[in-house]
Amino acid sequence: MTSQPLHLPRLSRRDWIRQSISVGAALGFPALACGAELGLRLATFRADVTPPEGHPLCGGWITPVKSVADRLEAIGLVLLGAGQPIVICAVDWTGILNRAHVEWRAALAQAAGTTPERVAVQCVHQHDAPFVCLDTESLLAAQQAGLTCVRPDYFQDCLARLQQAVRAALPAARPLTHIATGAAKVERIASNRRVDLGPDGRVRKMRGSACRDPDLIALPEGLIDPLLKTVAFYSGAEKIAACHYYATHPMSHYGQGEVSSDFPGLARKLRQQQEPGCTHLYFTGCAGNIAAGKYNDGSPEARVALTTRLHEAIVASEEALAPQAIEHVSWATHEIVPEVNPAFTKERELAQLKNPKNAPANRIRPAMRVTWIERLAARVPIVLSALHVNQTTLLHLPAESFVEYQLRAQRLAPARFVATAAYGDG
Template identity: 55%
Template sequence: MQTDFSRSGVTPDRDSVCGDSNAAHSRREFLKQTILTTAAGWSLTLPHALHAADTGAGALHIAPFRFDVTPPIGHSCCGGWIKPIEVVDDALEAVGVVLLGVGKPIVLCAVDWTGLLNEAHVEWRTALAQAAGTTADRVAVHCVHQHNAPFACLEAERIVSAEGDLPHIVDIDFFKRCLEQARRAVEQAIPKARAVSHIGWGQGKIEGVASNRRVHRDETGKVLAMRGSACTDPKLIALPDGLIDPFLKTLAFFDGEKKVASLHYYATHPMSYYADGRCTSDFAGLARKQRQQDEPDCLHVYFTGCAGNVSAGKYNDGSKAVRPVLTKRLYDGIVASEAKLERAAIKSLAWKTAEILPPPRSSLHAEMIAQQIATKTNAVVNRNRPSYMLSWLRRVEKKTPIVLSSLHLGGVKLLHLPAESFIEYQLRAQSLAKDDFVCTAAYGDGGPWYIPVKEEYPNEGYEVSVAFCEPDIDDVMTEGMKRILPR
């Protein structure tokens, strides 16, 4: 007999916290009231601040799922400005779990794509929600951010398609097939859900992978050169790691002594080399797959943390020989994180969300961007990339919010953030819940592109140049984190 997982043991709290943008309050008071406004008119609201209140979790079940999302030959990579897919070295996958039995189902999913932005991200969350019998605000979808992979934004695809002479952003038929596969995978997984008796958590320190990209600066702090995903400049390589989070964290779900699923979190850009037309999950995906081979009965899921300003550049010269080295170091970190898992029964579970809609950069003007896209003498990168900017502007006009979310499992908290968030947000999250074990996934809704902390905007550099939001996004995202992380 199939277990009925649709019953909820709690009544969702749907209180909203709102404010009047014309009210004469100080900025500190705005923060306290969880409403941040500027002349551009943006806000943070918490429509489901305690969507599933803390409750006993004895009925919790987990349904692991996975499905193929490898693009067809000829598909664009990374927005169409690098070589398209010519050969598949290894498959791209979407991997995740459905949590059932306590409130409406919760879905966590990682995708081996460069990004899912705006409407595309909403469609993925909606498809998974429909299949799981839940709502889209209880679905977290994150991309691992490999670059020989799709960078899906449906509005950007419409924009470049209208030009008639540009590479596609994403094949719409392929995108729809992926959604169908997502629904089918989840629907097939749920009847096979396993009971969760307890969870385990641990971390392993990784050396020789993550390094900060923004370490070469002048005396004022301005970035002089970026140490990217690969680096061959001896002076940049000699600089220290800079600000990183060296720990790979793991949350595991157990049915008795059997480990059913392990979720892994680590913050670095996951590319060794790319732009060669060879589809691959790269070193992060290869490390996950190696661990999956070790434990075929336990699903392994890998989430990229806040790696907007973190890559393997100090340790990667972009040669083919380095990819297996990085793969092994990451794999060893996964194994180390699971070697001594702390274990405990789940006595409480909560799912908390906050919605944000930060304003676009004041320097982004739709008419100028549209003209740049239409100018046929511009390079492809200078036409396709602006289509993402224009898509963000149109999204803000429609007032489609970004959803921040956090899953609380006793003293373990999973945090789900958007886009290419800087590592400071991940470290800040841990400080906001200093007594808890916090695992942070970024690269959720990729609409804003890079999300620096506000102090970094004056320091310029590549990441700031492609940040689509004003520096105030720092305040609103931090306020959202404060609201969904504490108990």
Template identity: 40%
Template sequence: MRIILGSIYTFLLCFIILLLNSPLSALAADFYPKTVQSQLKLATFDVDATPPVGSSLTYDPMINSWDLGLRAKGIVILGAGEPIVMCSVDWIGIANDSQDEFKRIMAEAAGTIPSRVVVHAIHQHDAPTSDFGAENMLKTAGLSTLAFEGSYARDLIQRLGQAISKSITSAVPFTHIGTGQAEVYKVASNRRILGPDGKVKYTRTSATKDSVIRAAPEGLIDPMVSLISFWNNDKPLAVLSYYASHPQSYYRTGISNPDFPGIARFMRQLAVPDALHIHFNGAGGNLTAGKYNDGAKENRLILAERLADGMKRAWDNNKRNPVSPASVKWSIESVALKPAAGIENLEAAMKTQTSVFLSNNLSKLVWLKRLEAGKKIDISLLSIGNARILHLPGEPFVEYQLAAKAERPDLFVAVAGYGDYAVGYIGNAIAYSQGGYETGQASGVTAEAEGILMKAIHKLLTVKSK
């Protein structure tokens, strides 16, 4: 009996060994989840985000659309754990409950969780805003929902979900990422010009007509445009660009348009048509094109050409490196920023303030209530090969971007601002003692934001990205 059992055991062992080394094992592996997850794939999506005429843009009723419409573009990374979704929208901002809903629907479509989805705005001013919490607050108070009317935003969310679901069915392998950067000449300038007393003397707006203010030095900026591209061997699939500046040449026209970053993106799409081009605005809260733009409409093309030129040179500098699922990591630090004094007074001001004031500030009140309910804002980092992409909320000052890059000079670090738009401007600590528009009522946080954000950035880039 023992001999028979031993023979059976030996036979089964030999059969298993033969099976594992046979062509059938490759067929079986196609159905084994871990093997499926061993290959990185990329899906891309591109959706029209232009609302219909008659809708409310952030500051004005929409009377027409431009030659170039607004877009919502993004990628889905598959094969490195739960899918990762990154989306950029040609809107001024997406805040609070709207962030939640965008992420929820997009996560469902991608088969992932909301914390592995980021939605950023490029911050063009002739474009919509979205905050379902603000919309509900105005409705509850019996007031017009103004720019926060959310019908079109809900439609866009559903179409994004459909586009993501469809894109995943045609996802393609990606084997390499490319990184490249180049200086952009004569676009960004620091908007906060200090006087001899160390206080803000002038604010250089997007279109600065005063020649004296334009003549002031460029100031602290990040002059580099950073490109991270995804490749299937030698075929480019997607190009993500990052540049820090307010993206306006002129606005308050009632005509929705993607302004000069959208034009530059379109130029690069024509130049490299095989890859989807997706642009993210960096930490440019205190940067504008004001030194180089007096508001003349011809400057929109000039600024676009300068940005596109930088993008081209960054593309030409591209260095491609292989990547594997093991080299892809998603990390999060959730932060509770300190609210500025007086935000609670916005509730009483809703019935008396202008629509422009409410468009700029009401999301701060919604955020305060969410904060009091225990909700935090996620700071996230995508690590992929030698590249790191940091995702920040609000309108962060360029100091955060420069600090993030300095944190890891051994890596290629890109920064996207304008995630959850709720808190408005996020200055560095000293800026709150210098005065100026950005760190006054336009900021929903205090000088303590620097310590909180920098702690999260340091942890993400030095601990969680390993």
């Protein structure tokens, strides 16, 4: 069931995400069907979404594509038999924003025979990957200054490949009978980026995705969610899909034009090679203030080490899996229309966009803010969603949420196993 848009008072992004989780995690869990007679089926799909040479990376903020270290994928599930089909998709991109996110969900919905409100699309948030906003691209093109964040024809090609993959997957859907959950502590990856605080509580220096500052490295990990969570789906005794969730920025090093799914994608691909009969998906949790900086110097060797440790956690989380018969399934959504941060005005951002003296990134970012301001003025909502299966919740949040929201979501539903994916729309 989809609620009416929630028109909030003027709130910061942190405030409205916090309020969203308070509402979303407290939703009831009515069963659409229950018992052994559910007749559920699960289809899995994947499509290559690797950008071509010369395509912008991270929205045009960094060096464009020069080479491909490993390919990017969009991987998803289609759940059949619980009302209209439900689609969940993880994408090896930095982000998919505004109209691009709406179009992606609509394309998957059309292919699966459902509505966009029953589709969740979450990015993993690697940076040597596309960061897509079609409205921003239109603004940039109007400047006639060679600025770009995405090639629209490439974006449409990706949607066409995805639709083809979904349509091909549906006839091969397997009976879905059981679900299992597991968790494992991840060693030496996540650390909080905002640990160097001054007397006024403000961040003095941020510990980023990679760090070589010995003083920052020596600081504690800070607040993190140390657990990698896994939700697995079974057809009888056979595990046919596994969704893995962990909160950290997914970059070891980036910015040289070499496309990569980075250490989360590499760990996922390794697990996929080990279990070819099970489709593995990876979701980045609420990692806005979380990265690997304490344990990552940005070297190629560090990428290998991070991949190894994350893969070990994936395997460990699956060791605890104990399949339980599926008895209850439901899908819930909640629409949010936040207010614009008063620190940003359309006029000021347009001036930054149009200033030829600004570096490209310092023109593209304001263009993205303009499209956000225009979206909110048009009251186009962000759709949060959650899949509830027995005592498990797969929660889909927007934007670059901080880890506090993920931790609070679990506290709001202590009797449930809550697996949170961020980096949706917004």
